[in-house]
Amino acid sequence: MQHIIDRFISYVTIDSQSDPESETTPSTKKQWDIARKLAKDLESIGMEEVSLDNKGYIMATLASNCEEAIPVIGFISHYDTSPDFSGKDVKPRVIPEYDGKDIVLHEKDSILLSPSYFEELSQYKGQTLIVTDGTTLLGADDKAGITEIITAMEFLIRNPEIKHGKIRVGFTPDEEIGRGAHHFDVEKFGADWAYTVDGSQIGELEYENFNAASAHITASGKSVHPGYAKGKMVNAISLINRLIAQLPEKEVPEHTEGREGFFHIHKLSGSIEQAELEMIIRDHDLESFEKRKALLKELVASLNLENEACFSIEVKDQYFNMKEKITPVFHIVEIAKEAMESVGVTPIIKPIRGGTDGSQLSYMGLPCPNIFAGGHNFHGKYEYLPVQSMMKAVDVIVKICEITRNKKLQPHERN
Template structure:
């Protein structure tokens, strides 16, 4: 277990935040540092065909150790961390034999990770937790996944008595800004199917996710002295407020769960002469997804009729529900489920309230269910990961490789 801890701590201390405003791939230069270190490590542990391309996508091969032909499978994780919260100078804390009580992350700023608020903590009583120091995110999303994949490959190399076919692994930049699979070379990867190690709590196994789009609304106003503004002023801030008030108030992230979709405004700024806001649109159901986008178009048309063509709406699809591409090959989900059960992990099969590289890759011809990486409360200062969950993820990866070879 110490080996997993050491590897994970090494990874998370390297800042790899992505940048949604960048047009390059990777979106930040600092992701290159991590990618290049990964290449060296993969070579050192004995993997073959280790490569890094012009966009920092890293791939490697564990050759088959059996004579029979079996499907080539893969495991994929991303190495960028979220731009939602700082990932600079990550200083992890290790909590051994967690006692089920409050964990003081930062005494100076009174930042506490408490089971009174985060009830999931209680299921890890007695285990070893890795937390933040309250000033950064941790980066378990998805450096826990990378830790698990690399450790599993190393274990298979060191234990050749475990029979397996050819295994491909891949590590991607920019997943957190929705571009992790944009330049992934599925043909070069050469797997029949793969698994992303990018889920949360132990046991998660997911093969459906949101359909996703983003919207940007720009509003042009006209500033006039407020004392003489009647029938002259066009207040862009007021129109932005009017637009948002038409959206169903209960269909936001804080009011939805399971397969329920939502609208989520994540950026808003404005003055009288110009206002703009950005939002994401999410829904598991394809028809309802289209209805949500149409609602934004309808609101835009309605307010433009009232206020005089002052609103511009930009809509862009981001990714789609991978369920459509996984259902024809559901045996790959069955293998993961069987692997979990074999190592003592109870599978939790549920829809992802988000997306992974696997959703895009599935539409690119590489079906990719998602498996737990073990972390909780990603993208913020309360993020943590139980080491025992990472260990179980390693065991699941190894068992999947073993089961695919056994079913030849």
């Protein structure tokens, strides 16, 4: 247990936050610090073909120890952390045999990690937890996944009696700002399929995610002295408010769950002359997704007829539901499910209410479901990671490699 704890802590204490405002890849220079360390760690455990390219993408190989033809499988995680909360000077704390009570993260500011608020915390009573000091995020998203993949590869190298095919490992920058797969060389990676190890609680197995688009809407107005504005002023802020009022009231993140889609306004700014709105559109169902985009354009067109073309709109697709690409090769999900069950983990199969590198990779020709990494409360000071969940994730990765070999699948079956 201590070995995996030490490895995880060595990664989370390196600041590797990404930056959505940057145009470089990686988006921050500090991501190179952990990238170089990861490449060295892969070499030190005996991985082959370790590469770190000029965009910060790391790949490595564990050669097959079997003579028969076996599909090449991959495991992928990202090493950047979210820009939503500080990732500088992370000071993780290990709590052995958690007693099920409140955990004081920061005594001075009375910051508590409490099962009365985070109910799932109670299921880890008696286990070893890694928590924050209440001033930063932890970084289990997704340094837990990286730790688990490296530990699993190390285990396979040290136990050659476990037979497996060729295994590829990939670590990416900038996943937290939606760019993790942008420069991923699928052909170089050369896997028939892969798994992102980037889920949350133990047992998560996901092969569905949102279809996603962004919308940028601008309203143009006319500023006139308010005392003499009748019939002359056009207030861009009021126009934007009229648009918002016509959106479905309950189809927003705070009122939806499961496979329910939504419109989400995340930025609003402006003046009388010009106001701007930025939103995201999400839906698991492709037909409903297209209807949402159409509705937004129809509302803008209708308001333009009333207000002499005061609106402009730009809608951009961001990613699509990977279910469309994974369903034809569903055996890769069944392998992960079987692996979990064989090591005593109950699979929790559910749609992702968000995106994943696996979505983009699936549409780039690499089918890529997502499996748990074990952490909770990502992107904030209440983030925590049960060590036993990490260890089970290692077991699942190893078992996936074993099952893939034993299934006698042919490499071409991915298509």
